[in-house]
Amino acid sequence: MAALGASTAWVVASCDFPGRKAFEWALLLPLAMPAYIVAYAYTDFLQYAGPLQSALREGAGWGRGDYWFPEIRSLPGAVFVFTVVLYPMSTFSPAPRSSPAPRR
Helix, strand or coil: HHHHHHHHHHHHHHHHCCHHHHHHHCCCCHHHHHHHHHHHHHHHHHHHCCCHHHHHHHHHCCCCCCCCCCCCCCHHHHHHHHHHHHHHHHHHCCCCCCCCCCCC
């Protein structure tokens, strides 16, 4: 999660490209969705009866057991969902100040 957040933060902070402001706002979008909603959508889309595997079976003429698909309800799947949903927290964490705050 930190590598994804650090790399996207570096791109936004150090590179100037068309659409940078839109990209910066798009990086915040995963925070708008609760993790459990994303997990349900991920599971529903990728499970055996979901649209992806159904389309693969219909398109290739495969039956049950003719192909291998990774287990969706697993620890790596949960890590993937939490990484996708929570990486903005490491992207937009408060940056340390380069100079101390002025004293009063």
